[in-house]
Amino acid sequence: xxxxxxxxxxxxxxxxxxxxxxxxxxxxxxxxxxxxxxxxxxxxxxxxxxxxxxxxxxxxxxxxxxxxxxxxxxxxxxxxxxxxxxxxxxxxxxxxxxxxxxxxxxxxxxxxxxxxxxxxxxxxxxxxxxxxxxxxxxxxxxxxxxxxxxxxxxxxxxxxxxxxxxxxxxxxxxxxxxxxxxxxxxxxxxxxxxxxxxxxxxxxxxxxxxxxxxxxxxxxxxxxxxxxxxxxxxxxxxxxxxxxxxxxxxxxxxxxxxxxxxx
Ligand SMILES: [Zn+2]
Numbered sequence: 001x002x003x004x005x006x007x008x009x010x011x012x013x014x015x016x017x018x019x020x021x022x023x024x025x026x027x028x029x030x031x032x033x034x035x036x037x038x039x040x041x042x043x044x045x046x047x048x049x050x051x052x053x054x055x056x057x058x059x060x061x062x063x064x065x066x067x068x069x070x071x072x073x074x075x076x077x078x079x080x081x082x083x084x085x086x087x088x089x090x091x092x093x094x095x096x097x098x099x100x101x102x103x104x105x106x107x108x109x110x111x112x113x114x115x116x117x118x119x120x121x122x123x124x125x126x127x128x129x130x131x132x133x134x135x136x137x138x139x140x141x142x143x144x145x146x147x148x149x150x151x152x153x154x155x156x157x158x159x160x161x162x163x164x165x166x167x168x169x170x171x172x173x174x175x176x177x178x179x180x181x182x183x184x185x186x187x188x189x190x191x192x193x194x195x196x197x198x199x200x201x202x203x204x205x206x207x208x209x210x211x212x213x214x215x216x217x218x219x220x221x222x223x224x225x226x227x228x229x230x231x232x233x234x235x236x237x238x239x240x241x242x243x244x245x246x247x248x249x250x251x252x253x254x255x256x257x258x259x260x261x262x263x
Pocket of ligand 1: 057058061116173174
């Protein structure tokens with residue numbers, strides 16, 4: 001029997017529940033996936049600082065979508081007291097989640113493009129590295145597309161980011177309990193303060209990626225384009241996909257970090 005996963009249908013159900021409980025919380029679509037699924041954003045709070053949390057750029061990392069929906073529910077009841085406005089896109093790659101249910105190791109979108117290698121941040125270098133890894137065509141992981149933002153999902157997220165001018169951004173991935181924070185040595189001011197607080201409230205540690213993970217990602221692009229703090233947070237520990245039964249444990253370890261992120 002297949003192990004249960006957190007699918008697009010689960011996300012829709014949770015979003016509807018959130019809308020019922022907190023009708024004042026705006027929920028809207030920022031675009032569609034290759035297969036026509038809506039890419040939902042949730043806006044919580046009314047503070048002047050704007051932060052962006054996104055999850056599930058990668059198909060097997062659906063636990064991050066569940067984490068962000070749960071977090072959206074948790075903070076929706078306190079939104080009148082928040083000093084920030086929090087924008088959450090819980091599932092950037094719903095098609096990839098669906099494919100990962102039947103194809104082992106699937107991280108890409110429905111076109112076989114790895115969305116976290118499809119942003120305009122030394123993308124050409126990312127391509128060269130791909131080729132050195134023997135990746136020349138669409139597939140389960142690491143193919144960065146024909147050009148930056150070639151995919152509807154990355155275009156939607158990038159447009160949404162350009163429109164909203166966020167003060168900081170946090171992309172949830174799995175796994176490893178590590179936090180990536182730089183882009184080719186660029187560390188925007190304010191980054192160190194976040195890292196210190198994250199390390200105070202958790203056992204997650206900062207790290208610097210190497211090889212193919214160094215370019216073309218959302219965090220890379222955000223830092224390069226806006227010169228403001230952005231982080232890739234690798235939640236949990238184990239082998240992807242982390243099982244649904246890990247949820248409570250992973251959520252309790254990441255929750256203090258998320259609260260620091262939206263301060
Ligand atoms: Zn990932």
